[in-house]
Amino acid sequence: MDRDLASDRLGFSSLAIHAGQEADPLTGAVVPPIYQVSTYKQDGVGGLRGGYEYSRSANPTRAALEECLAALEGGTRGLAFASGLAAEDCLLRTVTVPGDHVVIPNDAYGGTYRLFARVYERWGVGWTSADLSSLSAVRAAVRPGETKVIWVETPSNPLLGVSDIAGLAQIAREAGALLVVDNTFATPYLQRPLALGADVVVHSTTKYIGGHSDVVGGALVVADGTGDLASRLAFHQNALGAVAGPFDAWLTLRGVKTLSVRMDRHCENAAAVAALLGSHPKVSSVLYPGLPGHPGHDVAVKQMRGFGGMVSFRHAGGEAAAVEMCGRTTLFTLGESLGGVESLIEHPGRMTHMSAAGSPLEVPADLVRLSVGIEDRADLLADLSRALG
C-alpha cells in the first residue's frame, strides 16, 4: 500500500476504509476482490507475480486485511487467522518452548484459559493466573528467567476488569517477557496497546472488527521495530496453516470499514444500559468500566477513548434468576459471541466460560453478560426492563 496511508497522517476511519485497500490495479474495483484461489501461475520456475505462490502462504485478500489491521493498531505487521484461538496458538507456539512459564489473567476468556490449562500445560508450558489489574500481583507471579509472556485482556471477558497496559509493559520489559494484549473488547478504535508498550496485540476478529456476526477470525499485530518477531510469526502462520480464507478475510475487511461509527454507538448504548441496570433493584452490581465506581475506571479513562459495548451484571436473585432472565429478553438474543451490530445476552457460567468451571477462573453463577448492539437505545432499555421484571 501507499506509504502515506500507512503513516499516522490519516485518521482512524480513513485508515479503516483505505489501508491495504487501494483500487484494484486491473479493473479499478474500489473494494479488494475476493481472490478465491489456492495457487498462482508462475512466470518460469520461481517467477512469482507479486510474491504470491500458494494461498496458505499468502493471498491478496488476506494481505489487504493484514495490512489494514496493522495500520489500525499502529503495528509493523498484521497476520490473519481462521479464528482468535488459532491466532493465540500460533503466537504461543512461536514464543514459548517446554519449560517456559506464562502469566495469565484470573479472568481470561474461557477458551484462552482452556488453551493454556488443557493444551499448553501438556506440552510443558507452565502458567500462573493472577489479578492483572494489580501490578504488585503481576510482579509476584513473574518467575525471573522463566516467564516468557504476560498475557492480558483489558477490558476482560466477562468481568470487564481493566489493567494498566503501560505498567504491565514495564514489568514485562524488566522480566525479559513479552506483553501480549487481547484487544478484542476495546478494538484499536478505543485502545491502542502497542503505543502503550505492548509487544503483540491479539484479536478475535469474530467480534467487533468483523462486527456483523457472520464470520469467525483472528489476528495478531506486532510492534516489533526490528521485524524479528514478525518474521518468526509469519513463518509459524504458514508452517501451522490456520490462516483466514479469502472470503472470511473479505467479510472482515467489509466489517472493519465501519468500526469507528459502530463503536461510538456501542459505547453510547452500553452507557445507557449500565445506567439502567445500576438503578434496578434486581441487579446487585454492574460491571462496566465507564461507571465512576468501577475499580478500573481511572485506568480506563487514561488508556481508552471510550468504554466499549460490553456490560456484565450480577443478578440479585442468584443463579436461577440470572439463567431465567437470559431466556426472557426478545431484542437481546440469547447466544454466545459478542461485538456484532445486534445485541446478545448470555450466562457466562453455563455458556462461554463453562470451561473455567472449578478452576481459579470460575465466574460468578449469578453473572449475566450483555453485548450491547447498535439498535435503538429506547428499545434495548425497554427489553431489559421487561425481562428483569
Ligand code: PLP
Ligand atoms: N479473546 C476473547 C476476548 C474472546 O472473547 C474470544 C472469543 O470469544 C477469543 C479470544 C477467541 O476467539 P475465537 O472465538 O474467534 O477463536
